[in-house]
Structures are given as C-alpha cells and as structure tokens.
Amino acid sequence: MNIEKFQDSMYKLIVETSTNLPKDVRRAILAAKERENEGTRSAMSLATIAKNIRMADENVSPICQDTGLPTFKIKVPVTANQIEMKKAIYSAISLATKDGKLRPNSVDSLSGENSGDNLGAGTPVIKFEQWENDYIDARLILKGGGCENKNIQYSLPCELEGLGRAGRDLDGIRKCVLHSVYQAQGQGCSAGFIGVGIGGDRSSGYELAKEQLFRSVDDINPHEDLRKLEDYIMDNANELGIGTMGFGGETTLLGCKVGVMNRIPASFFVSVAYNCWAFRRLGVKISPETGEVMDWLYQEGEKISFEEAQPARAEIAAAVEAPSVQEAITLTTPITEEQIRQLKVGDVVKITGMMYTGRDAIHKYLTDNDAPVDLNGQVIYHCGPVMLKDDEGQYHVKAAGPTTSIREEPYQGDIMKKFGIRAVIGKGGMGAKTLAALQEHGGVYLNAIGGAAQYYADCIKGVEGVDLMNFGIPEAMWHLKVQDFTAVVTMDSHGNSLHRDVEMTSLEKLSTFKDRVF
Ligand SMILES: O=C(O)C[C@H](O)C(=O)O
Numbered sequence: 001m002n003i004e005k006f007q008d009s010m011y012k013l014i015v016e017t018s019t020n021l022p023k024d025v026r027r028a029i030l031a032a033k034e035r036e037n038e039g040t041r042s043a044m045s046l047a048t049i050a051k052n053i054r055m056a057d058e059n060v061s062p063i064c065q066d067t068g069l070p071t072f073k074i075k076v077p078v079t080a081n082q083i084e085m086k087k088a089i090y091s092a093i094s095l096a097t098k099d100g101k102l103r104p105n106s107v108d109s110l111s112g113e114n115s116g117d118n119l120g121a122g123t124p125v126i127k128f129e130q131w132e133n134d135y136i137d138a139r140l141i142l143k144g145g146g147c148e149n150k151n152i153q154y155s156l157p158c159e160l161e162g163l164g165r166a167g168r169d170l171d172g173i174r175k176c177v178l179h180s181v182y183q184a185q186g187q188g189c190s191a192g193f194i195g196v197g198i199g200g201d202r203s204s205g206y207e208l209a210k211e212q213l214f215r216s217v218d219d220i221n222p223h224e225d226l227r228k229l230e231d232y233i234m235d236n237a238n239e240l241g242i243g244t245m246g247f248g249g250e251t252t253l254l255g256c257k258v259g260v261m262n263r264i265p266a267s268f269f270v271s272v273a274y275n276c277w278a279f280r281r282l283g284v285k286i287s288p289e290t291g292e293v294m295d296w297l298y299q300e301g302e303k304i305s306f307e308e309a310q311p312a313r314a315e316i317a318a319a320v321e322a323p324s325v326q327e328a329i330t331l332t333t334p335i336t337e338e339q340i341r342q343l344k345v346g347d348v349v350k351i352t353g354m355m356y357t358g359r360d361a362i363h364k365y366l367t368d369n370d371a372p373v374d375l376n377g378q379v380i381y382h383c384g385p386v387m388l389k390d391d392e393g394q395y396h397v398k399a400a401g402p403t404t405s406i407r408e409e410p411y412q413g414d415i416m417k418k419f420g421i422r423a424v425i426g427k428g429g430m431g432a433k434t435l436a437a438l439q440e441h442g443g444v445y446l447n448a449i450g451g452a453a454q455y456y457a458d459c460i461k462g463v464e465g466v467d468l469m470n471f472g473i474p475e476a477m478w479h480l481k482v483q484d485f486t487a488v489v490t491m492d493s494h495g496n497s498l499h500r501d502v503e504m505t506s507l508e509k510l511s512t513f514k515d516r517v518f
Pocket residue numbers: 065066144145146147187188383384402403404405450
C-alpha cells in the first residue's frame with residue numbers, strides 16, 4: 001500500500017469528521033427542528049445549532065471545540081500492515097491538531113500535562129479487525145468529554161428513581177434506557193443519540209454500546225425485540241421534556257440504537273453510551289493497493305445544509321417565553337452587583353468586553369492561589385477553546401463553545417466570592433451550592449449553547465492575553481475580548497434555577513413510565 005496516500009486519507013477522514021456533520025445526523029437535527037414548537041427556547045437553541053453546523057462547514061473548522069478522544073475502528077484484509085497504518089494515523093492526528101482541526105486533547109492523567117499533539121498513552125484509540133473483503137473500512141468517532149461523562153451502566157436488577165425496580169428482562173432494560181436519558185439532563189448537550197449494549201461484562205458492554213453509535217441513525221434493527229425497544233424509546237423519551245440543552249422542550253433524544261450480546265449468569269449489564277447532538281462519526285472505504293479513499297460512508301441521501309437558518313443571535317434573543325422580555329439585556333464588563341441582581345431566569349444577555357476562560361484546572365488552582373488578573377466584576381467562561389498561533393505569535397480562536405459547568409460545582413461558589421466574579425458562563429447548569437452562592441454574593445449563571453463553537457468563536461474579537469499556559473491550551477486562562485456574546489440566564493441571584501425546575505418536572509414525567517410495557 002502507498003502509505004503516504006493512506007496517511008492523507010486518514011487526514012481527510014479526521015478533518016471531515018471534525019468539521020462536517022454526517023448527513024444522517026443532519027436529517028435527525030432537521031426533524032427535531034421541525035417538530036419543535038416555534039418560539040420555545042429549545043427551538044431557538046436548535047436554530048443556533050443549525051447555524052453552527054453551517055459555519056463549521058464554511059470555515060472548515062471544528063463543529064465543537066471538544067474534538068474528543070479520537071477512536072478509529074478499522075477493518076482490514078489479512079494482507080494489510082497494521083503497524084504501518086497505525087503510524088500513519090498517528091502522523092495524521094498530529095497534523096490535524098497542528099492545523100486546528102482537532103483540539104490538543106491528550107492529557108497525562110496524573111500530572112495534567114498536555115502532549116500538545118493528541119498523541120500519548122492510549123490516545124488515539126485504534127481498533128483493528130481482519131475481514132475477508134478486499135478493501136479497508138475505516139471509521140472514526142470524535143466523542144467529546146461532556147457526553148462521555150453521561151454514559152451510564154446499570155447492573156440488573158436495580159432500583160431506579162422514578163421507575164422502581166428494573167428486573168432482568170426487556171422491560172427492565174426499557175426502564176434503564178429511559179433513566180439514562182433522564183439522568184443526562186442537558187449536560188451532554190441534548191438532544192442526544194444513545195447507543196445501548198445489553199449483556200457482556202462491564203467493559204465489553206460499554207464497547208457494544210459504543211459500537212451502536214456506528215450504526216446509521218435511520219437504519220432498522222433486524223432483531224425484532226430490539227427494534228420494538230428502539231421504537232418505544234424514540235416514541236416516548238421526548239415526553240421527558242428535557243429539550244435541547246436542558247431548556248425544556250419537545251426534543252430530548254435524536255436516536256436510539258440497541259445491541260445485544262451474551263452474558264454470564266451472575267451479570268446482567270445494560271450499558272448506555274450517550275452522544276451529544278454534535279455526533280461526529282464518519283467512515284471511508286479505502287483501497288488497500290493505493291491507500292486512497294474509494295467511498296465515504298454515512299453519506300447516502302440528501303444533505304441538509306441548514307442554509308435557511310435565521311440569524312441565530314436574534315433567535316437566542318427570542319428564546320424567552322416570557323413576553324415581558326423583548327430585548328436582550330446588554331452588559332459591559334466589569335459588571336456591578338446591582339446589574340446582576342436585576343437579572344432573572346429567562347433573561348437573555350449580550351455581553352461585550354472582557355471574558356476570562358476557566359475550567360477544571362483553573363478552578364482548582366484559584367482555590368489555593370491568587371488570580372493572575374483582577375476578576376472583580378468579571379465573567380468566567382467555562383470553555384476550553386481551540387487556538388492557533390500565527391507567525392507573529394498572536395493567538396486566534398478556532399472554536400470556543402462552553403464546557404459542562406457541573407464539574408466546577410465544588411469550587412464555583414467559593415471562587416466567585418473570593419474574587420468578586422459576577423457571572424459564569426457554561427452549559428448544563430450548576431447545583432445547589434452554586435445557587436446559594438449566587439444568591440448570597442450577587443451572581444448569575446449564564447447558559448450558552450453547548451457545541452456551538454463556531455458561533456461563539458465569531459463573537460470573540462480578540463485574544464488579549466493568556467495565563468497559566470502550563471495547564472495546556474484547553475485549560476489555560478484566556479483573556480478574550482468579546483462582542484455581543486449571547487447567553488440565557490438559567491440561574492439567578494434570587495434562588496431560581498431553570499435546571500432544578502426541568503430536573504423536577506422530568507422526574508415526574510419519568511415516573512409515568514413505571515408500568516410494565518414489555
Ligand atoms: O471539553 C470541552 O470543551 C467540553 C466538553 O465536551 C463538555 O461537554 O463538557
């Protein structure tokens with residue numbers, strides 16, 4: 001095989017997967033968009049998502065800044081040299097990272113050191129399998145961390161909140177799958193896709209669940225019971241009302257694929273792999289002689305370009321059901337306590353001025369250290385961007401959507417009080433400790449649209465500086481100059497939380513699915 005050509009084919013696969021959402025996923029998102037009631041927050045979030053998909057296409061830039069743990073599944077004729085292919089994939093990964101198509105995401109688990117090129121122990125994941133066909137089938141999934149964290153594994157029998165006992169039968173499995181959608185709330189950037197693996201052990205069960213994510217969204221399960229289960233879940237999960245980004249709404253789930261394998265008598269696992277709407281997985285058929293791409297997979301049928309998407313900023317601004325709020329509220333940083341105390345859940349704000357990124361490493365750091373900049377009245381953005389440095393040493397934002405905020409729950413309230421921070425922006429909401437701190441100190445939580453990394457990158461007009469680069473690009477504190485950065489107040493200083501409300505109503509809904517169906 002021409003290994004340079006193969007490397008080039010792998011580079012193309014990586015770039016396409018990161019920047020160009022597959023056709024089947026686009027169709028599912030369009031169907032959700034059409035189903036959603038006009039004027040709701042979920043409809044408006046979907047409009048932003050649609051616009052983001054289009055921008056990623058046009059800019060050939062990552063749909064979401066979290067390009068995940070690249071996982072390749074490759075089927076090869078017996079004669080293929082897997083060692084050479086692996087090396088070529090490593091080179092392609094490193095090049096795609098250098099070109100800003102992947103975020104440097106491989107981090108030493110103990111020291112936190114970022115390898116900078118996405119290579120390191122266990123990254124990327126490459127799984128080979130031999131087969132008797134005369135071509136190579138190479139598939140790639142870029143599954144981000146926020147949705148990966150919402151994967152869940154059930155060991156049957158078990159008791160499930162809202163649903164009671166889940167026994168060792170199809171109905172018990174049904175309960176687990178519904179529960180998995182409920183427990184994800186908006187944190188995995190709903191509306192999501194789930195892959196379910198029944199049976200196996202703890203590791204092969206998850207493996208089977210993830211394998212389901214390689215099925216086409218619109219295929220039909222040949223196994224009759226599993227087809228019934230998939231249909232049931234698709235018909236009913238949306239009743240939970242979690243909606244896009246957990247804002248409440250008609251569409252919570254975009255796809256459900258279930259696979260089964262044998263188990264041993266003592267174990268009965270139901271494993272669920274949750275994938276966000278930014279469902280980036282593609283595949284190619286490759287000639288084992290030339291190393292060139294013969295065909296692209298998942299690309300049958302019509303390609304939705306989302307051309308007709310309305311200006312998303314205006315749409316978010318309209319995302320408020322409360323008729324009293326017509327206009328987005330403009331805030332210029334630094335922000336005063338008085339301004340913050342006027343905000344309430346449902347308000348849409350547009351922020352102009354400076355914003356500082358801070359996520360896991362920064363929150364831990366700030367707990368024990370002084371801040372490198374004066375954060376009084378400032379805004380912290382939970383974001384790990386994709387950044388590229390030009391020849392003059394100036395950084396440019398290539399993708400910059402929010403990360404899941406709940407990970408900072410142990411630190412957030414204390415840090416806001418310690419430094420006088422007035423607002424945090426992220427996605428998925430935060431918990432009771434932060435809510436209490438917002439009330440005591442005078443702060444707000446602002447929800448941005450998860451995965452809309454191109455849309456937000458566009459609001460960032462300049463990178464004015466960076467601190468703590470030793471934490472690596474995603475974890476450093478970037479000083480961003482923003483204009484009209486639009487987000488929704490979902491937790492205010494008066495003790496209100498949209499996330500708490502949606503969690504409660506969706507739990508009530510979940511309990512209506514208690515009775516036996518299968
Ligand atoms: O790491 C990120 O940028 C985001 C992550 O995928 C998340 O959903 O929290």
